[in-house]
Amino acid sequence: xxxxxxxxxxxxxxxxxxxxxxxxxxKRKPLSIPVxxxxxxxxxEYIHDNPVKAGYCSSPEEYHYSSASFYESGVDDFGxxxxxxxx
Numbered sequence: 001x002x003x004x005x006x007x008x009x010x011x012x013x014x015x016x017x018x019x020x021x022x023x024x025x026x027k028r029k030p031l032s033i034p035v036x037x038x039x040x041x042x043x044x045e046y047i048h049d050n051p052v053k054a055g056y057c058s059s060p061e062e063y064h065y066s067s068a069s070f071y072e073s074g075v076d077d078f079g080x081x082x083x084x085x086x087x
Contacts, residue, residue, distance in 0.1 A: 044071075 002011040014023040048060035048068040060068035070081045
């Protein structure tokens with residue numbers, strides 16, 4: 001859209017030196033936080049339920065971009081979830 005509307009000066013702010021893209025509009029690193037208390041774990045459950053409530057999937061574990069399947073199976077598909085404890 002920026003390119004089509006002659007906004008090249010604004011588009012330059014998003015240029016990156018990457019093999020798979022010329023521009024990047026969002027951060028690529030996932031936000032990971034330690035789940036260290038029952039309160040934080042309850043927030044995690046709330047976050048995991050959001051895609052279900054939005055109708056994207058029928059269970060939290062089905063949503064690809066969620067860590068819910070890790071907490072169910074212990075398999076880390078993302079490569080950054082390293083530990084969990086049940087509360």
